[in-house]
Amino acid sequence: MAETLFKKVWDTHTVRRLPNGQTQLFIGLHLIHEVTTPQAFDMLNARGWTVKYPARTVATVDHIVPTRDQRRPFADLMAEDMLAALERNCRAAGIKLLDIASGAQGIVHVIGPELGLTQPGMTIACGDSHTSTHGAFGAVAFGIGTSQVRDVLASQCLALDPLKVRRIRVNGRLSPGVYAKDVILEIIRRLGVNGGVGYAYEYAGEVVSRMTMDERMTICNMSIEGGARVGYVNPDDTTIEYLRGRKYAPQGDAFETAVKWWRSNASDPDAAYDDEVEIDAAAIRPTVTWGINPGQSLYVDERLPHPSDAGAEGRSSIEEALAFMGLRAGEPISGTRIDVAFVGSCTNARLSDLREAAKMIRGRHVAPHVRALVVPGSQAVRAAAEREGLDQIFTAAGFEWRGAGCSMCLAMNPDKLEGREICASSSNRNFKGRQGSPTGRTLLMSPAMVAAAAVAGEVVDVREVSRAD
Amino acid sequence: MPIERITTIEGTALPLRGDNIDTDRIIPARFLRAISFQGLQEHLFEDDIAQDRNHPAASAVYRNASLMFVEANFGCGSSREHAPQAIRRRGIRAVIGVSFSEIFFGNSVALGMPCVSVTNDDARRLIELAERNPDTAFVLDLSKMRVSGAGVDVPVTLPSAARESFSEGTWDATGLLLDRFDQVERVAARLPYLHWA
Numbered sequence: 001m002a003e004t005l006f007k008k009v010w011d012t013h014t015v016r017r018l019p020n021g022q023t024q025l026f027i028g029l030h031l032i033h034e035v036t037t038p039q040a041f042d043m044l045n046a047r048g049w050t051v052k053y054p055a056r057t058v059a060t061v062d063h064i065v066p067t068r069d070q071r072r073p074f075a076d077l078m079a080e081d082m083l084a085a086l087e088r089n090c091r092a093a094g095i096k097l098l099d100i101a102s103g104a105q106g107i108v109h110v111i112g113p114e115l116g117l118t119q120p121g122m123t124i125a126c127g128d129s130h131t132s133t134h135g136a137f138g139a140v141a142f143g144i145g146t147s148q149v150r151d152v153l154a155s156q157c158l159a160l161d162p163l164k165v166r167r168i169r170v171n172g173r174l175s176p177g178v179y180a181k182d183v184i185l186e187i188i189r190r191l192g193v194n195g196g197v198g199y200a201y202e203y204a205g206e207v208v209s210r211m212t213m214d215e216r217m218t219i220c221n222m223s224i225e226g227g228a229r230v231g232y233v234n235p236d237d238t239t240i241e242y243l244r245g246r247k248y249a250p251q252g253d254a255f256e257t258a259v260k261w262w263r264s265n266a267s268d269p270d271a272a273y274d275d276e277v278e279i280d281a282a283a284i285r286p287t288v289t290w291g292i293n294p295g296q297s298l299y300v301d302e303r304l305p306h307p308s309d310a311g312a313e314g315r316s317s318i319e320e321a322l323a324f325m326g327l328r329a330g331e332p333i334s335g336t337r338i339d340v341a342f343v344g345s346c347t348n349a350r351l352s353d354l355r356e357a358a359k360m361i362r363g364r365h366v367a368p369h370v371r372a373l374v375v376p377g378s379q380a381v382r383a384a385a386e387r388e389g390l391d392q393i394f395t396a397a398g399f400e401w402r403g404a405g406c407s408m409c410l411a412m413n414p415d416k417l418e419g420r421e422i423c424a425s426s427s428n429r430n431f432k433g434r435q436g437s438p439t440g441r442t443l444l445m446s447p448a449m450v451a452a453a454a455v456a457g458e459v460v461d462v463r464e465v466s467r468a469d
Numbered sequence: 470m471p472i473e474r475i476t477t478i479e480g481t482a483l484p485l486r487g488d489n490i491d492t493d494r495i496i497p498a499r500f501l502r503a504i505s506f507q508g509l510q511e512h513l514f515e516d517d518i519a520q521d522r523n524h525p526a527a528s529a530v531y532r533n534a535s536l537m538f539v540e541a542n543f544g545c546g547s548s549r550e551h552a553p554q555a556i557r558r559r560g561i562r563a564v565i566g567v568s569f570s571e572i573f574f575g576n577s578v579a580l581g582m583p584c585v586s587v588t589n590d591d592a593r594r595l596i597e598l599a600e601r602n603p604d605t606a607f608v609l610d611l612s613k614m615r616v617s618g619a620g621v622d623v624p625v626t627l628p629s630a631a632r633e634s635f636s637e638g639t640w641d642a643t644g645l646l647l648d649r650f651d652q653v654e655r656v657a658a659r660l661p662y663l664h665w666a
Contacts, residue, residue: 012659012660013656013660014656015649015652015653015655015656016649016652018630018642018645019633019637019639019645020629020630020631020633020634020637020639021629021630021633022630024645024646024652024653026653026656026657026660028660028662028663035501035549036548036549036550038504038505039504039505039506039550042504042505047643049643049647052650052653053657056663063501064502076502078502078503079502081503081504082502082503082504085504119662121662122662127548127550128547128548129546129547129548129572131548143548143572144548144572144575145548145549145550145553145572145575145576145579146506146550146551146576147550147576147579147580147641147642148575148576148579148642150643151642151643151646154643154646154647155643155646155647155650155653156653156657157646157653158642158646159642159645159646161628161630193489193542193545194489194541194542194545194568194570197542197568197570197571198571224546224572227542227545227570227571229571229572250662250665254665257661257665258661258662258665261661261662292489293489293491293545316487317488317489320487410493410498410547411498411499412498412499412501412502429491429493429546429547431491431493431494431546432493432494432516432517433493433494433497433516434493434498436498436499438497438515438516438519438520439520
C-alpha cells in the first residue's frame with residue numbers, strides 16, 4: 001500500500017501500543033545539550049535507572065556557551081555549572097560529548113547533519129523544539145521536554161500519538177533575492193502559527209526538490225514556528241550526496257546498502273495525505289516579520305497592517321504587536337531603523353548562509369549606528385568560512401566574527417539586545433524578549449536581508465541592493 | 470511509579486488573556502541557566518509582569534489559584550519544560566484554554582498537569598468570570614469532562630490517551646516504556662542503521 005515517509009518511519013520504529021492508546025516509539029538518535037538535560041539525568045539517577053543505549057545519544061554544548069571568549073571556566077558561573085554537569089553526566093553514562101575542545105562543537109541541529117549523524121529513515125529526538133531541522137534528511141525528528149529526555153535516556157523510547165501529514169508543495173521557481181527563509185515565513189504566514197498542530201509537514205514540489213540540504217534544513221527548522229512539531233523532506237540524490245563521506249555516515253559498501261534503505265523510506269508517489277497545500281514560488285517576495293510571532297510577517301515592499309484589517313480576534317493581536325514593536329499601522333516596513341544585525345542560529349548559520357550574507361557586504365561597511373555580529377553554527381562552519389576568507393569580509397565590513405553557538409537567537413549567553421534595541425535577525429523567533437532584553441525587538445529575515453540591513457542601517461529590499469551592483 | 474490518579478481539580482483560577490503566549494514569555498531564557506527546576510516559579514511571566522503592572526500573575530488575588538484560564542496556542546515556541554514546571558510549581562494544577570502547543574501539552578502531561586480545551590467563547594467566559602470575581606471556585610472534573618463555577622458549566626476536551634493517563638495515574642511514562650523492554654530490543658535488532666556502524 002502506498003504510504004508516506006512519516007507512516008513508514010513510524011511503523012518501523014513502533015515498539016508496541018501502550019495501554020492508553022499511544023505508541024511506544026523507538027528513538028534511533030538522541031541529541032542532547034547542556035540546558036534541557038541536567039534535570040533529566042537527575043531524575044534518572046534518583047530512580048536508579050541507567051542510560052540504555054548510550055551509543056545512540058550524542059551531546060554537544062550550544063545554548064549557553066559564550067561566543068567571544070570560550071576559555072574555561074566560563075566567566076558566567078551558572079553556564080560553567082551547566083557545562084560541568086553535562087560533562088559529568090556524559091562521562092558517567094558513556095555518552096559521546098562533542099565539546100569546545102573537540103573541534104566538532106556547534107549548534108546541535110547544525111552538527112548532527114554535518115557529521116552525518118542525522119540520516120534518512122531515522123527517528124530523532126532532542127530537548128529542543130528546532131529538532132524538526134533534521135527532517136530535511138527524511139528523518140522523523142521531535143522536539144521534546146526534559147521529562148521526555150529522561151524517557152529516552154532510560155528506555156530509548158517515547159510515548160507519542162501519531163501525527164497527520166500535510167503535504168506542502170512549493171511549485172515553480174523562486175525569484176532572485178528570495179531564499180528558503182522567505183519560503184518558510186510564507187508558509188507560516190499562510191497556514192498560521194498553530195496551523196500545524198497535530199500535523200507533520202512534508203515539504204515537496206519543484207522548489208524543495210531543487211533545494212540544497214542547507215536550504216531544506218532552514219525550512220524544516222521553522223516547522224515548529226508553524227505549530228508543526230515535525231517537518232520533513234523526502235530523501236533523494238541531494239540528500240545522499242550530502243551524506244557521502246560524512247564522519248558518522250556509513251562508509252564503503254555499507255553506504256550503498258544504506259542508500260537503498262534510505263530511498264525506500266521516501267513517500268510513495270501515490271501516498272494519500274490528510275491535507276495538501278500548494279504554494280506558487282514566483283509569488284513569494286523577500287519577507288520580514290514585523291510583530292511578536294513568526295506569522296506576523298510582510299513582504300519587504302508592503303506596509304504594516306491596520307488593526308481594523310483583521311476580525312475581532314486578530315485585532316487585539318495586531319494592536320499588541322504594533323505597540324510592543326513601536327511601529328505604526330500603514331507605514332512601510334522597509335526603512336525601519338535597526339540597531340543590531342545578527343547572522344546566526346540553527347535556522348541560518350550554515351556555510352551557505354554565511355556566503356549569502358558575505359555577498360551583500362563585500363566592499364561595504366556596516367552603518368555607524370549598527371552593532372553587527374556573525375555567529376557560525378558550528379566550529380566546522382567557522383573553519384570552512386575562514387578557509388574561504390569570509391571572516392575577512394565580515395570583519396572588514398564591521399561585523400564581529402564569533403565562536404559557534406546559539407548566541408543571540410535566545411540570548412542565554414552574554415550576547416543580548418539592550419533595552420528597546422531592534423535587531424535584524426536570521427534566527428527563528430521574534431517573541432517579546434526573545435533576544436535577551438525584555439523590551440528588545442526582533443525582525444526575522446534571511447541572512448542576505450540581515451546583511452543588507454546592517455549596511456543600510458535600516459530594513460531594505462535585498463533585491464534593490466543586488467540590482468545596484 | 471509515582472501513581473497519582475488525577476480526576477478532579479478544584480480551586481480559584483488565574484485568568485490570562487491573549488493568543489500565542491510563548492514559553493519565552495512564560496519563563497524567559499535567562500532563568501534556564503541552572504541545573505535544577507527549583508525556584509522557577511519566582512520568575513513566571515517575569516518580563517510580562519515588568520511591563521504590565523496589572524498582570525494577573527502578579528496580583529495577590531490570584532496567588533492561591535490552582536487553575537489557569539488561557540486562550541489559543543498557549544505554550545508555543547521553545548520546548549523548555551521549565552515553562553510548565555514554573556506554572557506547576559506556582560501551584561497551578563491544570564490549564565484550561567482554547568488550544569495548546571503540542572510540546573507544551575506533552576510536557577504538562579509528564580508533570581501531571583492536564584491542559585484541557587474549551588471553545589473560544591467558553592474560554593472568554595471563564596476568563597471574564599475569574600477577572601470579575603477572583604474568589605470564584607471552579608471545578609475541573611475529568612471524569613465528566615466539564616469545568617464549572619459560578620453557575621457556568623461547560624464541556625472540556627482532552628485527547629483520550631492523556632485522559633486515560635490521568636485517570637489511571639500513568640502520566641509519568643518511563644515505567645511503562647520500560648515494562649516490555651524485550652520488545653524494545655527486538656525493534657533495535659531489526660533497525661538496519663543500528664548495525665551499519
